[in-house]
Amino acid sequence: MIRITDRKKCCGCEACAQMCPHGAIAMRHDTEGFAYPHIDPDACTDCGLCERICPEIAFDNPNAMPTAAYAAWATDDGIRMEGSSGGMFPVLARYVLDRGGTVCAAAFDKDMTLRHTISDERSALCAMTGSKYMQSSAGDCFLHIRQALHEGREVLFCGTPCQVAGVYNTVGRHPKLTTLDVACHGVASPKVFDTYRQWIRRTTGRSAVCTLFRDKRPNGWSDYRITNTLEDGSEYSAAPADDPFIRGYLANLYLRPSCHDCRFKTPRTADLTLADFWGVAKVCPEAYDERGVSLVLVNSRRGAELLEAIAGSLAILHETDVARAMRYNPALTRSVTPHRNRERFFREMTEETDFGKLTECLARQSLRQATSTALKSMIKKTLNISGTKH
Ligand SMILES: Cc1cc2nc3c(=O)[nH]c(=O)nc-3n(C[C@H](O)[C@H](O)[C@H](O)COP(=O)(O)OP(=O)(O)OC[C@H]3O[C@@H](n4cnc5c(N)ncnc54)[C@H](O)[C@@H]3O)c2cc1C
Structure with missing residues (x-):
């Protein structure tokens, strides 16, 4: 029987809840808004399956370090602008769908709850495309993946590295299953996102019906904004530093505890692996473009084959040095440290608190952090290195 004694040791992939043959595991949200498995002792037979498939307990990863790295972006400008970086996910997803396959990725449902959904329709891709910086619930998607593979269909899964580990531990390695992971800063609490949406309603008088976390339209890729479409069609849009949700997210105020000790980054x-190619201006300036550049890491032969298959849909596929490309993206290799005010934030986040003021006050860096950030930025400017962003 799985027992979560240390919250850092549960990534919330939901593999255990989906696979329990006795239906003895339900995911329940804790006070921070993160889901953890809850065992019904009457239904549990102590068969041990949940422990065997939990990726935090054991994950057999055959990948070594990436074998190749590319700067890439989609030829179709519309597709590229929808993606957070160069639109690699929508290109890969279209390729799999056009071959009669099915795609599983994160999309908001009509209540703005983020869930992994599976579909064989192109019309589903729009909602799946784009980064959403909070935990996505896997629901029963691993079971659907298993079913699709059983029917002989190709499946493309895209998620955080821990979710990919959860897929492999439950479904196994199958010749028709291909996976994509994103470079992951960490996932925020869905409860905090709901609080942010309430804050928008209070400040604008209208509800947000759609959130674009990485809006490249006004100022380009590196100077992105977060844009919320409101119910009357108007927009609330802000730069990351001026938006309470992104401000707290980037300051590590409300990430899932396991994200601070992630064991799925390397290999x-x-x-x-899909990421923003933040160092592109330095590593391969010929591929730099403000409509978004993806960094693509090839981690397996299957990955290399898929990339080769879609090369015709990419305007740029520029091979570059793996180590140099990864150097500018710390999220690929290192977990971030929780903000010193993390616990205080969750204590003070109530219905009555002004979310904007709370994150503004608590996300402030300590003097030591601020000095170190200023120093790093000075060194980068001096060396003319484009900054590591999120
Ligand atoms: C939570 C999160 C943190 C990230 N942190 C970084 C970072 O620190 N540095 C960096 O370089 N890149 C990061 N990325 C990846 C980056 O933002 C782009 O998603 C990536 O470059 C792919 O972009 P794209 O244009 O190819 O396609 P996109 O369409 O933007 O690809 C996004 C894919 O991720 C899936 N997805 C979106 N949100 C979630 C979620 N919450 N959980 C699981 N899957 C999700 C989507 O369904 C889609 O398949 C992060 C992404 C996420 C989701």
Whole structure:
């Protein structure tokens, strides 16, 4: 029987809840808003399956370090602008769908709850495309993946590295299953996102019906904004530093505890890793473009084959040095440290608190952190290195 005694040791992939043959495990949200498995002792037979498939307990990763790295972006400008970086996910997803396959990725449902959904329709891709910086619930998608593979269909799964590990531990390695993981800063609490949406309603008088976390349209890729479409069609849009949700997210105020001790970063868990190529201006300036550049890491032969298959849909596929490309993206290799005010934030986040003021006050860096950030930025400017962003 799985017992969560240390919250850092549960990534919330939901593999255990989905696979329990006795239906003895339900995911329940804790006070921070993160889901953890809850065992019904009457239904549990102590068969041990949940422990065997939990990726935090054991994950057999055949990948070594990435074998190749590319700067890439989609030829179709519309597709590229929808993606957070160069639109690699929508290109890969279209390729798999066009071959009669099915795609599983994160999309908001009509209540703005983020869930992994599976579909064989192109019309589902729009909602799946784009980064959403909070935990996505896997629901029963691993079971659907298993079913699709059983029917002989190709499946493309895209998620965080821990979710990919959860997929492999439950479904196994299958010749028709291909996976993508994202370089992951960490996932925020869905409860905090709901509180942010309430804050928008209070400040604008209208509800947000759609959130674009990485809006490249106004100022380009590196100077992105977060844009919320409101119910009357108007928009609330802000730069990351001025938006309470992104401000707290980037300051590590409300990430899942396991994200601060992530064991799925190296080697990468998926066939291909997708990231923003933040160092592109320095590593391969010829591929730099403000409509977004993806960094693609090849982690397996299957990944290399898939990338080769979609090369015709990419305007740029520029091979570059793996180590140099990764150097500018700390999220690929290192977990972030929780903000010193993390616990205080969750204590003070109530219905009555002004979310904007709370994150503004608590996300402030300590003097030591601020000095170190200023120093790093000075060194980068001096060396003319484009900054590591999120
Ligand atoms: C939570 C999170 C943190 C990230 N942190 C970084 C970072 O620190 N540095 C960096 O370089 N890149 C980071 N990325 C990845 C980056 O933002 C782009 O998603 C990536 O470059 C792929 O972009 P794209 O244009 O190819 O396609 P996109 O369409 O933007 O690809 C996004 C894919 O991720 C899936 N996805 C979106 N949100 C979630 C979620 N919450 N959980 C699981 N899957 C999700 C989508 O369904 C889609 O398949 C992060 C992504 C996420 C989701």
